[in-house]
Amino acid sequence: MRPDTPPPAFPAGFRWSAATAAFQIEGARGADGQGRSIWDDFVETPGRVRDGSTAEPGPDSYHRSAEDVALLAGLGVDRYRFSISWTRVHPGGKGPANPAGLAYYDRLVDALLDAGITPFPTLYHWDLPSELEAENGWLNRDTVARFGDYARTVATTLGDRVKNWYTVNEAVSSALQGYAIGELAPGRQLLFDAPPAVHHQLLAHGTAARILHEHGAEQVGIVNDHTLVLPEGEQDAEAAYLYDLLHNRMFAEPVLLGTYPDLAPLGAELPILDGDLDTIATPCEFYGVNYYNPTTIRTAAPESPIPFEQVPTPGASHTGFGELWPIVPQALTAFLVDAKQRYGDALPPVIIGENGASFREPDRTGGELDDEARIAYLDGHVRAVAGAIAQGVPVEEYTVWSLLDNFEWADGFTQRFGLVHVDQETSARTPKASYGWYRDLIAQVGTEAPVRTGAQR
Numbered sequence: 001m002r003p004d005t006p007p008p009a010f011p012a013g014f015r016w017s018a019a020t021a022a023f024q025i026e027g028a029r030g031a032d033g034q035g036r037s038i039w040d041d042f043v044e045t046p047g048r049v050r051d052g053s054t055a056e057p058g059p060d061s062y063h064r065s066a067e068d069v070a071l072l073a074g075l076g077v078d079r080y081r082f083s084i085s086w087t088r089v090h091p092g093g094k095g096p097a098n099p100a101g102l103a104y105y106d107r108l109v110d111a112l113l114d115a116g117i118t119p120f121p122t123l124y125h126w127d128l129p130s131e132l133e134a135e136n137g138w139l140n141r142d143t144v145a146r147f148g149d150y151a152r153t154v155a156t157t158l159g160d161r162v163k164n165w166y167t168v169n170e171a172v173s174s175a176l177q178g179y180a181i182g183e184l185a186p187g188r189q190l191l192f193d194a195p196p197a198v199h200h201q202l203l204a205h206g207t208a209a210r211i212l213h214e215h216g217a218e219q220v221g222i223v224n225d226h227t228l229v230l231p232e233g234e235q236d237a238e239a240a241y242l243y244d245l246l247h248n249r250m251f252a253e254p255v256l257l258g259t260y261p262d263l264a265p266l267g268a269e270l271p272i273l274d275g276d277l278d279t280i281a282t283p284c285e286f287y288g289v290n291y292y293n294p295t296t297i298r299t300a301a302p303e304s305p306i307p308f309e310q311v312p313t314p315g316a317s318h319t320g321f322g323e324l325w326p327i328v329p330q331a332l333t334a335f336l337v338d339a340k341q342r343y344g345d346a347l348p349p350v351i352i353g354e355n356g357a358s359f360r361e362p363d364r365t366g367g368e369l370d371d372e373a374r375i376a377y378l379d380g381h382v383r384a385v386a387g388a389i390a391q392g393v394p395v396e397e398y399t400v401w402s403l404l405d406n407f408e409w410a411d412g413f414t415q416r417f418g419l420v421h422v423d424q425e426t427s428a429r430t431p432k433a434s435y436g437w438y439r440d441l442i443a444q445v446g447t448e449a450p451v452r453t454g455a456q457r
Contacts, residue, residue: 005379007445008386016442017399018072018419019081019354021125021169023055024406026085027427028062032100035091037127038137038178042185042410053412053424059404060427062104067429069111071403071420075435076442079118081166081353081399082108083125086150093129094146097153105154109161121158122166122223123151123208124201126174126185126409133186138175138197141271144204151208155215163218166353167208170225170290171201172251184410191305195250195268199276202254206279213282223288223353224251228335232298232311239299239308242266247295252339254280256287256346286396288353289339291381293319294331319377320359320415327357329380336388336395349394355381356401358408358415365421369432378434382441400438404429 023039030036043054061068072080086093088101105121112119124147132143151167177184180194188194205222212220226248231240242265249261250268258281260270296313300306312318316326332355340347357377361369382398389395405418413424419435422428 007441008383009390010386010445011389013396014445015078015397016076016438017079017081017120017397018075018077018403018438019399019401020061020068020083020403020406021122022083022085022088023125023127024402024408025059025068025404026062027055027057027060029054029056031062032088032104033091033098034085034101035087035093036130037085037087038130038133038185039127039409041130041133042187045187048187049410049412051412051414053407055407057427058407058413058424059422059429061404064427064429065104065108066111068403069108069115069117071429071431071435072112072117073115074431075419075439077117079120079164079397080112080403081120081122083122083127083166083169084154085127086124086147087127087129089153090129090146090150093132093143094149097157102153102157105158109158113161118164119158119162120164120166121154121162122169123147123154124167124204125169126178128174128186137186138179138200139194141200141203144200144207147204148207148211151211152215155212155217159212159215159217163216165208165212165217165220166288167205167212167220167222168201169223169353171198171205171222172225172247175201176246192267195263196271198250199270199272202251202280203276205255206282209282209284210279219285221284221286221288221348221351222255223290223351224248224255225290225292225354226252226335226339227291228294228331228338230294230296230313230331232296232314236297236299236308240297243295243297243308243310252287252343255284256343257281284348286349286351287347288351289336290354290401291332291335291352292355292357293325294328294335295324296326319357321411325358327377327380329377329384330387332381332384333387333391336385336393337391340388340391340393347394349396351397351399352385352395353399354401355399356417358417360414361405361416361421363413363425364423365430368430368436369421371432371434374432374434375437378438 175197312323313326405422
């Protein structure tokens with residue numbers, strides 16, 4: 001913890017985690033029969049990635065996962081959130097499974113359990129197989145069925161030891177940034193014709209949740225990216241309402257309430273068939289929240305095709321991503337309390353599935369980096385979670401994004417989120433000061449009865 005303040009209070013059994021994602025850390029693209037994903041296609045398109053980089057070699061966790069497990073053990077985390085690459089398991093998105101790809105995750109799960117760390121995989125963290133995107137990707141309902149096949153393969157292989165699962169990560173980002181405005185893979189610009197990609201990813205969540213439960217899963221949930229939406233002024237209340245509808249409610253309410261909010265103000269049409277909403281609202285043991293910052297909204301100019309625009313949050317400092325990533329820890333408390341008030345008993349236990357801050361840091365380091373700005377960000381947000389718990393929000397776990405510096409999607413290697421510095425050419429790992437801070441936080445706050453719900457070896 002920071003030396004000038006006492007640690008916040010958390011209930012017994014509260015869990016601490018760290019997270020990564022397959023495409024961002026594994027490297028070894030195409031190795032051992034892996035297929036191509038939409039992110040392989042995206043990074044090879046000139047101008048798509050800010051620094052022109054690819055994900056190679058990056059941390060190279062496909063070959064160096066033992067180092068990652070050792071770092072996790074050094075932190076003392078309860079669980080490790082990692083993602084499974086769909087294209088390592090089913091290289092073309094369908095057809096026979098790839099034994100070599102499954103064997104990698106089999107070894108990783110065993111190593112985590114041997115270290116006393118509960119594996120907490122994510123089935124989908126944006127790496128849609130290219131062959132499925134060629135068939136219209138998440139706009140195509142058949143992709144849901146293919147995702148179900150993939151989930152069944154993984155559950156059959158790992159379900160004897162893995163009992164805790166995330167299904168789909170941040171459908172808002174992959175659907176809206178990927179299909180609506182083209183900032184992320186697959187880079188399509190469909191604007192308000194993109195919502196079918198939302199519906200199909202939520203349907204994929206419910207489909208996978210049922211399959212995982214059938215294979216003995218004890219804890220399953222989706223994780224959505226959420227933000228506290230703030231109008232810049234009173235005149236911007238309607239624009240803020242529309243943004244909240246698009247970013248938050250369209251993703252939370254089908255899962256929690258079994259119905260979409262009224263999307264008519266957005267002109268969005270969804271391809272809902274009988275039974276879809278029941279599948280999406282399949283009962284799950286937790287609701288995952290990825291949270292980074294609040295969003296301040298201004299009414300857009302009349303000629304804009306989108307009725308709102310994001311603007312800097314007044315008086316807030318910001319992370320390395322710039323003014324549109326403000327640092328306002330109390331906004332996390334406000335969001336969580338509002339969610340509890342909005343959804344009541346329909347809100348299951350909450351897991352903070354990602355929270356972290358990126359800052360520009362050197363590509364190479366001769367020793368520990370003093371990342372005080374990251375420590376301050378994390379300290380503020382950990383306290384914000386404690387504040388929400390004190391007001392009755394059932395938060396059970398906090399997860400730092402990220403364990404490692406990694407390939408930060410369209411920003412390449414220009415942004416670093418890691419508790420551990422990674423030399424992107426040599427893959428050498430060097431813990432930062434924030435790694436020691438998080439280790440000390442876990443040791444000092446601790447848990448009277450650590451909850452490790454995965455199978456033990």
